[in-house]
Amino acid sequence: MVERMLQFVSVPQEMPQKRDADARRRDFAEIYKNFALKQAERQASRCSQCGVPFCSVHCPLGNNIPDWLMLTAEGRLEEAYAVSSATNSFPEICGRVCPQDRLCEGNCVIQKGFESVTIGAVEKFVTENAFAEGWVKPRLPRVELAQSVAIIGAGPAGLAAAERLRARGYQVHVYDRHDRIGGLLVYGIPSFKLEKDIIARRHDLLVRQGIQFHLKTEIGEGEGRISFAALRDQHDAVFIATGVYQSRDIALPGAARAGVIQALAYLTESNKRGYHDVPDTETTLHARDRRVVVIGGGDTAMDCVRTAIRQGAASVTCLYRRDRVNMPGSAQEVRNAEEEGVTFSWLTTPVEFIGAQQIEAIKVQAMRLGGIGPTGRRDVEPVPGDVQQIQADLVILALGFEPEDLRADWRVPELGVTHWGTVQTRPGQYETNLEGIFAGGDIVRGASLVVWAIRDGQEAAESMHAYLKARDAAESHAAAAMMKKRRVGE
Ligand SMILES: Cc1cc2nc3c(=O)[nH]c(=O)nc-3n(C[C@H](O)[C@H](O)[C@H](O)COP(=O)(O)OP(=O)(O)OC[C@H]3O[C@@H](n4cnc5c(N)ncnc54)[C@H](O)[C@@H]3O)c2cc1C
Ligand code: SF4
Structure with missing residues (x-):
């Protein structure tokens, strides 16, 4: 392993080719090209395989970066993808839009004296290669469960939660007021950072996984909308991932x-x-x-x-x-x-x-x-x-965003919110003060980053799973007790 790795002394940092600025000005295509195979292997081999990898420590998803860099350097690309996608539902998106200079790469240890490993570009290469090779498959559930969940918002937080919950077998329904999934990935971030067919490709996988999307469907009060109360009645749990959309004004x-x-x-x-x-x-x-x-x-x-x-x-x-x-x-x-x-x-x-x-x-x-x-x-x-x-x-x-007033818009005055109007959740649990209602992404953090939204979605899915399992067990227990009572009465 060591021979292939630790090459940062002799191999200089190289970024993927950037399109010429004049050409970039004329279209909305992504500005960075993808690494070629040899380039990705060489760049991955610069990693020093730190005992305490600060890149992973500073990744909100705790991505196992040194391992997939080593697998890439060794040409074991299918395994590299398996490791990278184990902690990240959408690595093709993070490879493109994460501010790596503030997260993993900004904390790469070899920066002291050398330039950081190009983690984001290798992540993009590994994932695009996996798509090209047909290794990216929908995570199909092993069992079908009867319980259903509603996810409000098809941005990265909602989609990450949907992907994890569906893999566990729940009936997952995602509601979004837009006509396409992606939230700000589609209608905020421009194509020159993230081309739209990347999201469409993911949409197809999520549909094949069995997630049901209800697009052009707004949750709220008024004609043509589904009320929050009705949604709560229809599902066993709800995840609020509506983002923050109220633009700050200038007086x-x-x-x-x-x-x-x-x-x-x-x-x-x-x-x-x-x-x-x-x-x-x-x-x-x-x-x-x-x-x-x-x-x-x-x-x-x-x-x-x-x-x-x-x-x-x-x-x-x-x-x-x-x-x-x-x-x-x-x-x-x-x-x-x-x-x-x-x-x-x-x-x-x-x-x-x-x-x-x-x-x-x-x-x-x-x-x-x-x-x-x-x-x-x-x-x-x-x-x-x-x-x-x-x-x-x-x-x-472009002065920033504030949360919308969900309590008023959805007529749920009892929903706990913070001083800033974001939805309040139990730290690390994503559960609001209302039973069976969870929340994550920008609506909880305030305007943040895609990678934090993905983390919230993934972790909220685990909390929702624990809640639904406990609820199912309690209902089965109550039903059994009722049967027993009936039998004793007969
Ligand atoms: C212009 C711009 C550029 C950005 N660039 C980057 C970047 O380069 N890198 C980065 O990491 N982050 C970037 N961000 C931040 C990032 O996009 C957000 O942090 C992230 O998208 C939040 O994810 P989310 O799922 O919480 O919310 P969102 O992505 O906002 O998704 C929320 C979804 O909920 C839906 N929704 C809301 N209310 C309702 C309702 N009542 N009924 C039905 N649906 C509803 C919305 O239509 C939307 O689709 C950028 C943000 C902006 C605005
Ligand atoms: S901090 Fe840099 S050198 Fe260390 S494991 Fe991470 S990528 Fe490799």
């Missing part, structure tokens, strides 16, 4: 001008254009020939600026009130955006939106860094007198 003069729009509305429509669901004549949420300004410094802002470039914007500027070092988004995404032609205006915050009806310009205030704030990032304060104006025809607000 500035002129914010109601036409052309000041929310990031998710913009990205959702762009993703729908990719499916040809939106006609080309519809241009309200389109950047073509417009001077676009995106406000925010997270990954959603990066997705907006890069989408606007691809839509043919006249110019794209990102305004962020802190500097590059203190922004929450991934450094790699900033580099990709810069290569594609985005201008970043660091330490800048908007103070007024200007225009008669339609937005024409933004008044912006220069900022400077202050001390460390409560979140661990540097605070900012205005630079007195440094105010300028930037021309803009389209302003996209």
